[in-house]
Amino acid sequence: MKKFIDSPDSLLTTSLRGFAKAHADIVDLNETPHFVRRKHLKPGKVALISGGGSGHEPLHSGFVGFGMLDAACPGQVFTSPTPDQMISAAQAVDGGAGVLFIVKNYAGDVMNFEMASEMLDLPNASVLVNDDISLPKTHAIGRRGVAGTSIVEKVVGAAAEQGYDLAACKALGERVVSATASLGVALTSCTVPALGHPTFTLGDDEIEMGVGIHGERGRETVKLADASHIVAELTQHLFDELRPAAGQNVLLHVNGFGGTPLIELHLLYELAHAQCGRRGLTVQRSLVGNFTTSLDMAGASLTLTVLDEEMLKLWDAPVNTAALRWGC
Amino acid sequence: MKKFIDSPDSLLTTSLRGFAKAHADIVDLNETPHFVRRKHLKPGKVALISGGGSGHEPLHSGFVGFGMLDAACPGQVFTSPTPDQMISAAQAVDGGAGVLFIVKNYAGDVMNFEMASEMLDLPNASVLVNDDISLPKTHAIGRRGVAGTSIVEKVVGAAAEQGYDLAACKALGERVVSATASLGVALTSCTVPALGHPTFTLGDDEIEMGVGIHGERGRETVKLADASHIVAELTQHLFDELRPAAGQNVLLHVNGFGGTPLIELHLLYELAHAQCGRRGLTVQRSLVGNFTTSLDMAGASLTLTVLDEEMLKLWDAPVNTAALRWGC
Secondary structure, X not given: OOOOOOOHHHHXXXXXXXXXXXXXXXXXXXXXXXXXXXXXXXXXXOEEEEEEEEOOOOOOHHHEOEOOEOEEEEEEEOOOOOHHHHHHHHHHHOOOOOEEEEEEOOHHHHHHHHHHHHHOOOOEEEEXXXXXXXXXXXXXXXXXXXXXXXXHHHHHHHHHHOOOOHHXXXXXXXXXXXXXXXXXXXXXXXXXXXXXXEOOXXXXXXXXXXXXXXXXXXXXXXXXXXXXXXXXXXXXXXXXXXXXXXXXEEEEEEEEOEOOOHXXXXXXHHHHHHHHHHOOOEEEEEEEEOOOOXXXXXXXXXXXXXXXXXXXXXXXXOEEOOOOEEOO | OOOOOOOHHXXXXXXXXXXXXXXXXXXXXXXXXXXXXXXXXXXXXXXXXXXXXXXXXXXXXXXXXXXXXXXXXXXEEOOOOOHHHHHHHHHHHOOOOOEEEEEEOOHHHHHHHHHHHHHOOOOXXXXXXXXXXXXXXXXXXXXXXOOHHHHHHHHHHHHHHOXXXXXXXXXXXXXXXXXXXXXXXXXXXXXXXXXXXXXXXXXXOEEEEOOOOOOOOOXXXXXXXXXXXXXXXXXXXXXXXXXXXXXXXXXEEEEEOEOOOHHHHHHHHHHHHHHHHHOOOEEEEEEEEOOOOXXXXXXXXXXXXEEOHHHHHHHHOOEEOOXXXXXX
């Protein structure tokens, strides 16, 4: 394993310290327990908190700031944060209007956020993100939360900033989740520092369709194909899931898993944009880059959100975080 | 080779189309010849143009926009752009105050920008960026231009926006170059699409110190070490080069080469920040992320710029590009 680390044990804390220093105008770091919080809180606003295993940066710490999250609770790499992190974070960023947890659908995350919710002495609610369509809707533990999480956090973050109350933020978040679907493909596995070797292996001519973001195997291993073929297959599954009508507005998010260069992500975007056009959809907004990563995995996911007017306005609202910034 | 491409021949054009669509509010794409230009020009402003081989995204196209470049001329992957690109770009973005070319020091780039300069029927000047200290100053073709290029483009871009004339922009650019040094280390090679295999190989316990950004071998192959040791060595070389005095302000740029996750880049930043502190330097500003990449190479470089008051103000000035955005 070749990584820039001193030891797997110190990676998270050292990296968070660096992150907080590099973005000291936007965030503060709490170390015991770990959470990243927005530096300048807005009293009276619903507090938005997310979190999950580390290794997906910039998700979630990179989305803390004006117009998005109030706090992010990072667990160790690919490991859920513990309830004390969410409770401490909630107490630190509470603005008097309640706390909304945005939770990716993984058993550990769900359990620990639920525990925090029960123990928390503040009004709170949760939005569960389960945008990964690689598993059937009927799967026992449900579908996973992946790159669509960024879209949920941006839209609901803008709403909270504009004064939506807790119930309205929750309802909006669930509406965005319903309108969002993602599907990913890996060219390589990733290497978890504490493990020291790739979590799965692929042949030189194989790719993994329907992967999540934790180095787990995907839905199926298939032969390497042209980007056009890969994109046609991914977008077809997204269209089958969301069933958007011709003329609808969509947000198209091409998300890199960490090891794929931007030149390839923009190529995927061009091809996916063309597929949306063939379907009669208007790509009103886009997001291309490494936002929900899986350490050093080479690969990418496509996310589509069918936008209504309200979501579009909230997407365009100002945001000032380490990873997303406009209008500020 | 596993990449998201249809063919090496179509990669650049398709990717540029995607880039231009994803950032249609900021840039326009010209296809014959290839250049990316700022959508909304400012008459009377010195026009800033850069370019070079592709594969370093977001450099340079991602830096086109308000407060930074007026145009970027991308060659094929790791291949210099041709003079007609720079000439067409210059004619397209000329604001009546002359054209400044920002050129990374590579033989092909230098030759083709010089040819464009001679053929161009507009007042023009050039700034040569040669911040890579892995080669001695006395090297026959001189030092290469690497990640410090972003810093030059941001600072001079702000100056041009504020009305500096051509001579002042050139002088400022040269001052930033003098105040800037970079040094990189690779954990893996990169794979050029047209070649289909890594451009060099490293053992599982080897890293390459002093690499450039074109998949060429570096200064020496050494044993893999802790991140702390790597950062101590890189920063020592940067300090030896720049000889900053205790108390000086610096900008610390940790640049990923494309295949290294953000969690590691922020760890490198924390360690480099500590080394600056030990040297008595104040890290006034920072930039952490993948900005000057080498396709899918795992690795990173450290760049230090010794800031004066003018550079600091220009760094902080508003910028609105695909890859750098603040204050807008």
